[in-house]
Amino acid sequence: MATTSTLKKLDHRYLWHPFTPMTEWCAEDPLIIERAEGNYLIDTDGKRYLDGISSLWVNVHGHHRPEIDQAVHDQLDKVAHTTFLGLTHPPAIELAKRLIEIAPQGLARVFFSDNGSTAVEVALKMAFQYWQQRGKPRKQKFLSLQEAYHGDTVGSVSVGGIEIFHQIFHPLLFSTLKADISSIENLVQQIKDHADELAAVVVEPLVQGAAGMLVMPKGFLKATENACRENKVLLIVDEVATGFGRTGKMFACEQEQIQPDLMAIAKGITGGYLPLAATLATEEIYSAFLGQPEEFKTFFHGHSYTANPLACAAALASLDVFKKEKVLEKLPAKMAYLQKSLEHFWNLEHVGDIRQKGMMAGIELVRDKNTRQPYEYKERIGHRVCMKVRSKGVILRPLGNVVVLMPPLSITLEEIDLLLNATYEAIEEITC
Numbered sequence: 001m002a003t004t005s006t007l008k009k010l011d012h013r014y015l016w017h018p019f020t021p022m023t024e025w026c027a028e029d030p031l032i033i034e035r036a037e038g039n040y041l042i043d044t045d046g047k048r049y050l051d052g053i054s055s056l057w058v059n060v061h062g063h064h065r066p067e068i069d070q071a072v073h074d075q076l077d078k079v080a081h082t083t084f085l086g087l088t089h090p091p092a093i094e095l096a097k098r099l100i101e102i103a104p105q106g107l108a109r110v111f112f113s114d115n116g117s118t119a120v121e122v123a124l125k126m127a128f129q130y131w132q133q134r135g136k137p138r139k140q141k142f143l144s145l146q147e148a149y150h151g152d153t154v155g156s157v158s159v160g161g162i163e164i165f166h167q168i169f170h171p172l173l174f175s176t177l178k179a180d181i182s183s184i185e186n187l188v189q190q191i192k193d194h195a196d197e198l199a200a201v202v203v204e205p206l207v208q209g210a211a212g213m214l215v216m217p218k219g220f221l222k223a224t225e226n227a228c229r230e231n232k233v234l235l236i237v238d239e240v241a242t243g244f245g246r247t248g249k250m251f252a253c254e255q256e257q258i259q260p261d262l263m264a265i266a267k268g269i270t271g272g273y274l275p276l277a278a279t280l281a282t283e284e285i286y287s288a289f290l291g292q293p294e295e296f297k298t299f300f301h302g303h304s305y306t307a308n309p310l311a312c313a314a315a316l317a318s319l320d321v322f323k324k325e326k327v328l329e330k331l332p333a334k335m336a337y338l339q340k341s342l343e344h345f346w347n348l349e350h351v352g353d354i355r356q357k358g359m360m361a362g363i364e365l366v367r368d369k370n371t372r373q374p375y376e377y378k379e380r381i382g383h384r385v386c387m388k389v390r391s392k393g394v395i396l397r398p399l400g401n402v403v404v405l406m407p408p409l410s411i412t413l414e415e416i417d418l419l420l421n422a423t424y425e426a427i428e429e430i431t432c
Ligand SMILES: *Cc1c(COP(=O)(O)O)cnc(C)c1O
Pocket: 114, 115, 116, 117, 118, 120, 149, 150, 151, 152, 204, 209, 210, 238, 239, 240, 241, 242, 266, 267
């Protein structure tokens, strides 16, 4: 095994990291994580760091969970991968049944893929093809939200709305209608006005994560659902970030008793172990794709690693941990503690807003609290706070000027203290 300093040189020499300004990256010392235990990541020098963002929002029950490790080992003893095109396998079959049992009512079919962007892309294509095959060929448009993030493939970027990520790709994207969470009346009106050309409305339920943890006003989701039903427009919910307990329920849809027509899930599905995603559909949508092969109603979409057996085994074990450890039942105490501990951050001179829903939180830093004047991008304020917090043994990753806290659901109250104390100090040291 190469030494740490050799690895660092090789990283800078050969790699291109996602969502990373590489000039800045190469000017800094990369942190190399070698292993992990519970809620901690451990680097090549043996130094431990609390995983404050769940390894980019995916980890649920901590790292190196014996039950999930064992399930992956056991599956590996059988087979690592077989195709899902023309064949099937036990872990995917069992997982599909388990997902439908816990999913919002009405969802009846599971279409597997391997990442969140693709799960959304699949939902868009299903909605589009559904109307073509239901005799409403004009229903081709999508309505999505400003500041939305649904992934990075061209289709999911088309329904996205984060200018700094998406702007340059505008000429490549299909056009969409846009609304925002400040006015449910506007959203409902647009659904009405465009009902005959709208295939679906796409939303991140309850929390717009990548936008910087923007929390929807109460009732927004329910009103969206009602408008979709009344106007015969499909509702696609992207639970990629909010699913698997993040907001306190298994799915955010449950918070307002929403019954989507299509639901995208990924990130937490395997407990954060392996790449897996799924698009769940109602029986009504599924049935529009039935017919003789020569009718060409088939959904012609699939990926080489769809429903990877190791990932499905990890997902099943993760669902077992939810049950066995009563993970959702234990969350209210942790969420309340996080909320209460965050109040203290209002004391900081450059904290402009604190947004939280369940185990998702964002602390927005501003240059001037009274005028809410933002920091300029080039000041890299979020990035600098996160580099500072690292020296205190915590890993965070910001969204622009928003410091994101997204710990594993397995975090303890003591670890919440560690997370928040380190974050508080880092913000204070960098901004004051
Ligand atoms: C992360 C995310 C995605 C994209 O998932 P990937 O697996 O990174 O492709 C899509 N939608 C939401 C809401 C997300 O947070």
